[in-house]
Amino acid sequence: MKTVWIANADNKAELRQAYGASSVIRKRLSLMCNKKIEGGFVLTKDDYDSPNWQYRQADAVGYRRALEEVISLLSD
Numbered sequence: 036m037k038t039v040w041i042a043n044a045d046n047k048a049e050l051r052q053a054y055g056a057s058s059v060i061r062k063r064l065s066l067m068c069n070k071k072i073e074g075g076f077v078l079t080k081d082d083y084d085s086p087n088w089q090y091r092q093a094d095a096v097g098y099r100r101a102l103e104e105v106i107s108l109l110s111d
Contacts, residue, residue: 037108061109068102068109075099 036054041047054061076095082088 036111039108058111065106065109068106072099072102 036051040054041050044050076091076098078088078092078095082091085091
């Protein structure tokens with residue numbers, strides 16, 4: 036459990052207990068996030084003809100980074 040889960044929380048014991056009891060859900064959500072990353076955004080040749088291709092790529096990179104952060108928070 037990452038310390039960010041209980042930082043500045045009044046109910047730390049309750050949060051620790053709930054976190055421990057949610058391992059099946061956390062594993063499933065991590066798997067779902069990994070599937071999103073695996074099927075991630077890939078630019079095609081035609082996409083590079085768009086004047087906004089760099090923004091689309093930056094968005095895809097940021098989305099992946101956010102999913103990786105969620106996976107990190109869910110892992111033990």
